[in-house]
Amino acid sequence: MSRIVGVGAIALAGSLISGSAYSDGHVYSGFPVTVKGYEGSKNTSVSYTGQIARHVLHDSIKVLASQGTENTKSSTVIEDKMLSYFSSSEKGREIIAPKSKGVFIIKQEKVDDISGGKNLSGKTYSGQIAGMPGNMTGAELVEFWINKASRVNGGVDIHTGYNYPQLISKFVMGAVSYNQAVDNYLDEKLTAENKPNDKPYKDGAAYTGKEHSWDEAFGYFGAPAHTMALTAKQVYEIAKLGSKSKDPADALKYADHNNDGVVDLKTEMVFGPAYYAASFDKGGKTSYLHNIMGAYLDGRKVIIAADGNKLSDEQRSELIDYASTISSNWEAVLAEATFKYAGSVYKDMAAIQKALDTGESISKISLNYYKHWGELKGFSLSLQVGKDNLGGIAARINRLIGYGPLLPNLSQVVDIDSKGAYQKDQGSSWGEYMLHMLKLQKLLAAEFPISVLSNNMMEDISSLAGSLGDGASAEND
Amino acid sequence: MFEIIDDYINQIWEPLINPQKRIFIGYLASSFFLAFFIIIFQFRSSNKTVDIRKILMMLFSRRIWLSTSSFADYKILLISRFIILSIAPFLLSTVALTTIIFEWLHIVFDGRIYITGSIPDWAVAVVFSVSMFLVDDWTKYIIHKALHRVPLLWCFHKVHHTAEVLTPFTVYRTHPVEAIIFAIRSVISKSIVLAIFVYFFGSQVELLTVVSVSIFLFFFNLLGSNLRHSHVWLSYGEKFEKWLISPAQHQIHHSLLIEHRDQNFGAVLSIWDRINGSLYVTTRRKERIIFGISGTSKKVHKIQHIFLYPFLEFYQIFTGGIRPSFKKIIPKQNTQLFKVK
Incomplete structure (x- = not known):
C-alpha cells in the first residue's frame, strides 16, 4: 500500500502546476543563460539533444528488431546494425524511426543531426534484472535480446513466445529513459553537492549543473517543448505521425510549433514515455502528461530564479517536490501500461482457448498474444527500475508474469543455460495463468495510484455489484 | 470523530433518498x-361517505405512528444503523466474494469460457436480471423460514414480530444478528449469480434497471411494498396471490x-410458499388480525x-x-417465548 502515497503527489500535481505555466513560459525553451562567467555565444541555457538522440536510437532499434531473420548471414548484419544503435557511438547512423510520413515531414535524417556520439548501453540500468533469468544487468539483457531478435523471423520467436521488438522497446523505455530521469537526474543530481547551480555543468557550458541536470531529465520524458499548449489527444496524434488524425495534416499542425512546415525532433516530437502518458490521459480520467510537463516547467523556473547562484535549501526542497511529482506520475503511467497489457494478455488467452475449442487456427491470435505479452513484460520490468526498490511488489509481479508467456502447449521458458539457450518446462494450467493476469491487475490497482485501468477484466463485477446495492442492510421482511 | 458522525447521519438519511431501499421517499x-x-x-364499497380528512386521519393516526411499538421501531432503526455502520467493514463485500468465485471458475473450467455471439445483449440482460431476482427472492424465503423454524434463530427474528402496530418503518425493526444473517445471504446469493454470469457472458451482462435499481425491486417497491407493514388491507385476490405475496398476505x-x-x-x-405448503391467500374482505406474538409484556x-x-x-x-444469575434479569413470562409464538 505504500505505493499509494503517490496518489497524494499525483493529486497535488494539479495545484503545483502554477497558472504561470499555462500563461507565460509554458514552452520548455529559451530559458536564459544564468551561469556566472559564461563567455560563449549561446543565448539559452536549455539543452537536451542527447536525450532526444537516445529516443531516436530506441525507436530505430525497435524497427530493426522486427527485421530479424533465420537467415544466418542476414541475421548477423541485423544484429550488428542493432548493436551500432545500442552500444556504439559511430557517426552517420540513419534515423530509421521516426521517419517522415506523408505531410508529416521530419527535419532530421541522421542521428548526428540531433546529437553526435550517443548510445543507449552506457545509460541503461546497471542493476540486475530480477524478472528475467540469467542474472543479467539491464544492458546485458538488451544485448541478449538483440542477439535473439536478429535470429528469428520478424523478431518474434514462436517457440518461446518472445516478441523482441516489444520486449526491447518497452524495457528500454524504462531502463534508459525512466531510470535515468527519476533515479539519476531527478534524484542523485539534486543533492546540494552534486552538480551545483553556481558552477557550469562542465567547463565552458552555457548552463549550470542544476539547469542541465533538470533539462536532461526533461529530455528523457520525450515530450514536445510546447506540450502545455496541446491536449493529450493532440500529443497522441503527433506520436502516430497523423495516422490517427482526422486529417493527417492535423498532426503536423499540432507538432510544428514554429510553423516552419517540418517537425524538429529536438523540440517538437513526441517519444515513448510522453506518448504513453498522453495515451492514458486522452480518455480524460487522468492528466499524467500535463502533471509531469507542468512540474518540469515549474521546476526549471525555480532554478532560473536562483540566477546562477547555489540553490537555497528552500529552493532545492521545492525542486525535490517537483521531481517527486514527475517520478510518481511517470511510475503511474508505467503501472497503467502494465495493467493494460495484463488485460490484453488475458483477452488473447481467452481467444486462443475459444479458437482451440472450435478448431480454428490460432497462429494469428498467438502473434497478438506474444506481442501483448512482450509489452506486458517490458513495461513490468520498466516499472522496477525506478528510484525506489519495489521489493515484495516486484517479486509478486515477476512471479505472476513468469519468464515467458504460457504457450498453447502449456510449456514456458523457465531458465537460460550457460550457452544462452532457453530452457522450457511444463508451465501452469491455462486457467491458472489467466488467473495470474487477473491477480496482477488486482495487485497493480492496489499498490499504485492508477485510475484509467484499461482492459480491466474485473470492471464488470464492480459496476454490476454497485447496481445491485449493498448487502449490509437491515432490510428484509 | 466528525467523520463517524457524518457517516452515521448518512446511514440514517440514505434509505430515504436511495431508490434501492424500501423506505425511499418515492416509494413511501x-x-x-x-x-x-x-x-x-x-368507503365506496361499503356505501360510506368519502371524507378526505377522515382518510388522512386514518393514515396518519397518532395511535399508529406514535404508538409505543412504532417508537420502538424508530429507536431500533437509529441504533441498528449505527451497529451496521460498525459491522459493515468486517463483512465480505459482494465484489470480493464475486471475485473469489469468478477466479475459482477459471480453475474449474481451466480458462475463460465466453458464451458470446449467438445470444443478443438484451437476452443476456433479461436472463441475468430474472435469475438474480429469482435467486434473491428464493434465498430470502429460505432464510426467513429458517428464522421462524429454528429456535436459535427465532429468538432474534422474534424482535420483528413483537411489533404490535405496523408502519413502513417496521421493516427495520430487526435485531442486528438478523441483519447480519440477511446481509450474508444477500452477498452470497448475489455473488454466485453475478460471478457465473460475468464468467460466461462478460460485458454482455447488464442489470435491467429503472433509476439505477433492479426493475423487479423498483416495481415491487413502487406498487405498495410499504403497505406490507401497515394496517391498510390490500389483497391481490386468490388468483394473483398464488404467484405474488400481497401486502395483506x-x-x-x-x-x-x-x-x-x-x-x-x-x-x-x-x-x-405454494411449493412448501405455507401459502395463505386472502380476499378483498379484510380478516381479523392481531399483530405481535402471544405471551409478551x-x-x-x-x-x-x-x-x-x-x-x-x-x-x-x-x-x-438458564444460569441462576440470568433468572434474575429474564422476565418470568418470557422464558419460553419461542414455544408460544
Missing part, C-alpha cells in the same frame, strides 16, 4: 397514494392468531430488552437451561 409516496385510493374504494404473516401461524414466508413471489418494546434479551434466550436454548 407511492404507498401513501395507493393506501389513499384503497380506503376511498373501501404479509400482514397475515404478522398475525398471532393460530390459523395464521407460520404462513407466507415469501418476500415477492408466493410460489415458494410491554418490555418487548424496551430497547435493552430488544437488543439484549435474544442473546440470553439464545444462550438458554443453546445450553438447555
Whole structure:
C-alpha cells in the first residue's frame, strides 16, 4: 500500500502546476543563460539533444528488431546494425524511426543531426534484472535480446513466445529513459553537492549543473517543448505521425510549433514515455502528461530564479517536490501500461482457448498474444527500475508474469543455460495463468495510484455489484 | 470523530433518498397514494361517505405512528444503523466474494469460457436480471423460514414480530444478528449469480434497471411494498396471490392468531410458499388480525430488552437451561417465548 502515497503527489500535481505555466513560459525553451562567467555565444541555457538522440536510437532499434531473420548471414548484419544503435557511438547512423510520413515531414535524417556520439548501453540500468533469468544487468539483457531478435523471423520467436521488438522497446523505455530521469537526474543530481547551480555543468557550458541536470531529465520524458499548449489527444496524434488524425495534416499542425512546415525532433516530437502518458490521459480520467510537463516547467523556473547562484535549501526542497511529482506520475503511467497489457494478455488467452475449442487456427491470435505479452513484460520490468526498490511488489509481479508467456502447449521458458539457450518446462494450467493476469491487475490497482485501468477484466463485477446495492442492510421482511 | 458522525447521519438519511431501499421517499409516496385510493374504494364499497380528512386521519393516526411499538421501531432503526455502520467493514463485500468465485471458475473450467455471439445483449440482460431476482427472492424465503423454524434463530427474528402496530418503518425493526444473517445471504446469493454470469457472458451482462435499481425491486417497491407493514388491507385476490405475496398476505404473516401461524414466508413471489405448503391467500374482505406474538409484556418494546434479551434466550436454548444469575434479569413470562409464538 505504500505505493499509494503517490496518489497524494499525483493529486497535488494539479495545484503545483502554477497558472504561470499555462500563461507565460509554458514552452520548455529559451530559458536564459544564468551561469556566472559564461563567455560563449549561446543565448539559452536549455539543452537536451542527447536525450532526444537516445529516443531516436530506441525507436530505430525497435524497427530493426522486427527485421530479424533465420537467415544466418542476414541475421548477423541485423544484429550488428542493432548493436551500432545500442552500444556504439559511430557517426552517420540513419534515423530509421521516426521517419517522415506523408505531410508529416521530419527535419532530421541522421542521428548526428540531433546529437553526435550517443548510445543507449552506457545509460541503461546497471542493476540486475530480477524478472528475467540469467542474472543479467539491464544492458546485458538488451544485448541478449538483440542477439535473439536478429535470429528469428520478424523478431518474434514462436517457440518461446518472445516478441523482441516489444520486449526491447518497452524495457528500454524504462531502463534508459525512466531510470535515468527519476533515479539519476531527478534524484542523485539534486543533492546540494552534486552538480551545483553556481558552477557550469562542465567547463565552458552555457548552463549550470542544476539547469542541465533538470533539462536532461526533461529530455528523457520525450515530450514536445510546447506540450502545455496541446491536449493529450493532440500529443497522441503527433506520436502516430497523423495516422490517427482526422486529417493527417492535423498532426503536423499540432507538432510544428514554429510553423516552419517540418517537425524538429529536438523540440517538437513526441517519444515513448510522453506518448504513453498522453495515451492514458486522452480518455480524460487522468492528466499524467500535463502533471509531469507542468512540474518540469515549474521546476526549471525555480532554478532560473536562483540566477546562477547555489540553490537555497528552500529552493532545492521545492525542486525535490517537483521531481517527486514527475517520478510518481511517470511510475503511474508505467503501472497503467502494465495493467493494460495484463488485460490484453488475458483477452488473447481467452481467444486462443475459444479458437482451440472450435478448431480454428490460432497462429494469428498467438502473434497478438506474444506481442501483448512482450509489452506486458517490458513495461513490468520498466516499472522496477525506478528510484525506489519495489521489493515484495516486484517479486509478486515477476512471479505472476513468469519468464515467458504460457504457450498453447502449456510449456514456458523457465531458465537460460550457460550457452544462452532457453530452457522450457511444463508451465501452469491455462486457467491458472489467466488467473495470474487477473491477480496482477488486482495487485497493480492496489499498490499504485492508477485510475484509467484499461482492459480491466474485473470492471464488470464492480459496476454490476454497485447496481445491485449493498448487502449490509437491515432490510428484509 | 466528525467523520463517524457524518457517516452515521448518512446511514440514517440514505434509505430515504436511495431508490434501492424500501423506505425511499418515492416509494413511501407511492404507498401513501395507493393506501389513499384503497380506503376511498373501501368507503365506496361499503356505501360510506368519502371524507378526505377522515382518510388522512386514518393514515396518519397518532395511535399508529406514535404508538409505543412504532417508537420502538424508530429507536431500533437509529441504533441498528449505527451497529451496521460498525459491522459493515468486517463483512465480505459482494465484489470480493464475486471475485473469489469468478477466479475459482477459471480453475474449474481451466480458462475463460465466453458464451458470446449467438445470444443478443438484451437476452443476456433479461436472463441475468430474472435469475438474480429469482435467486434473491428464493434465498430470502429460505432464510426467513429458517428464522421462524429454528429456535436459535427465532429468538432474534422474534424482535420483528413483537411489533404490535405496523408502519413502513417496521421493516427495520430487526435485531442486528438478523441483519447480519440477511446481509450474508444477500452477498452470497448475489455473488454466485453475478460471478457465473460475468464468467460466461462478460460485458454482455447488464442489470435491467429503472433509476439505477433492479426493475423487479423498483416495481415491487413502487406498487405498495410499504403497505406490507401497515394496517391498510390490500389483497391481490386468490388468483394473483398464488404467484405474488400481497401486502395483506404479509400482514397475515404478522398475525398471532393460530390459523395464521407460520404462513407466507415469501418476500415477492408466493410460489415458494405454494411449493412448501405455507401459502395463505386472502380476499378483498379484510380478516381479523392481531399483530405481535402471544405471551409478551410491554418490555418487548424496551430497547435493552430488544437488543439484549435474544442473546440470553439464545444462550438458554443453546445450553438447555438458564444460569441462576440470568433468572434474575429474564422476565418470568418470557422464558419460553419461542414455544408460544
